Amino acid sequence: MRVFKEEQRFTQWWLIVICTIVILGIIINFFSYEKPLEQFSTFNIVSKAIGPIIGVGIFLVKMHTKIDKYGVEVWFSPFRFTKKEFRWKELEKVHTRKYKPVSEYGGWGIRGLSKPKAYNVKGNKGIQLKTRKGRYFLIGTQQPNKVDQVIRRYFNNSEE
Structure with a gap:
């Protein structure tokens, strides 16, 4: 063998479970407010979006x-x-x-x-x-x- 190439992903079952729970928890929390969406501050929306972005991002790395x-x-x-x-x-x-x-x-x-x-x-x-x-x-x-x-x-x- 002249060249070795390998690609690996984070595919552990326990990591998938943890990320799924975190993403679902944040999404449920985000939509459980009774305020209209336009009353949320930009910081509030961005801070609530970071968790799902990181969770999904782990699977893209x-x-x-x-x-x-x-x-x-x-x-x-x-x-x-x-x-x-x-x-x-x-x-x-x-x-x-x-x-x-x-x-x-x-x-x-x-x-x-x-x-x-x-x-x-x-x-x-x-x-x-x-x-x-x-x-x-x-x-x-x-x-x-x-x-x-x-x-x-x-x-x-x-x-x-």
Whole structure:
């Protein structure tokens, strides 16, 4: 395998249930007022719309991972500012591993405002990167065997 590409979404059943309850609760609250709609302030309307927008937005977000001859890239669309690129020459170690999302990183998503950092969507398998500067970054994957094939092809990995 020459290039590995993976797209992942937040599709956990419990996340769907929570978002649905929040969205329904906000919609019911919004329409339960007896005031006419034109009496609501703009702030009131916007603040009540934010919950459903975020709830629906979670299902539109995708995490993209690409591994090729240049290195490893990961980002969350539609947010290109989240893009991280790691060139092979910048990396000291690369390997797949099983991890504990909650205890190691505090859950899923863009994790680790300090150190270590992780981009993950679901599951407990990931691509562990260690840069030559000693920084760690974990990228969640649902396809660790395919990732291992590409890593072996492009990176002389001492941890196999």
